[in-house]
Amino acid sequence: MELELRVKTAELLKVVRLEKGLSQERLARMSGIDRTFISGVERCCRNITLDTLDKLLQALETDRSGFLIRLAVLVAT
Amino acid sequence: MELELRVKTAELLKVVRLEKGLSQERLARMSGIDRTFISGVERCCRNITLDTLDKLLQALETDRSGFLIRLAVLVAT
């Protein structure tokens, strides 16, 4: 399926954000990424770059390795 | 470290391409991504989006899940 990676990443980003108890607003301030863009990413209207994804992961205090493994599981199903 | 995700992804993309015995030229034709851009990505001068990464993985006939796990290992070290 096309777009699979983007869709699953969007899903997982939102899950992790909620796990951390953060609002889009707070994540935006912490990551330096615009809130409206984060909104678009989570609803999968926006195609994110690796650098921007990296910034979000850092702000979420999620280690990259763990995120990638969770993503691998999501993508496999 | 900043850019970690991008750097490690670039590394792994090149490794996988060589494992498959493909040239940048051939990968470009197969994926529909421009050769000069692939060159830039592998040398980490370019910041790729998830959709473009996905296209490259499909052309490389690498399952997304396996790639993400290898990437997780690379990023962890």
Add this chain to the structure above:
DNA sequence: ATGTAGACTTACGTCGACA
């Protein structure tokens, strides 16, 4: 707190050419 809309700047990604 989130979604959307528009206007804006920068970088992604394409293409042709040459070392």
Add this chain to the structure above:
DNA sequence: GTGTCGACGTAAGTCTACA
């Protein structure tokens, strides 16, 4: 076969404002 350069169109990412 790869790196690089320059030019180009489109989409990434910012920002303000309103529901």
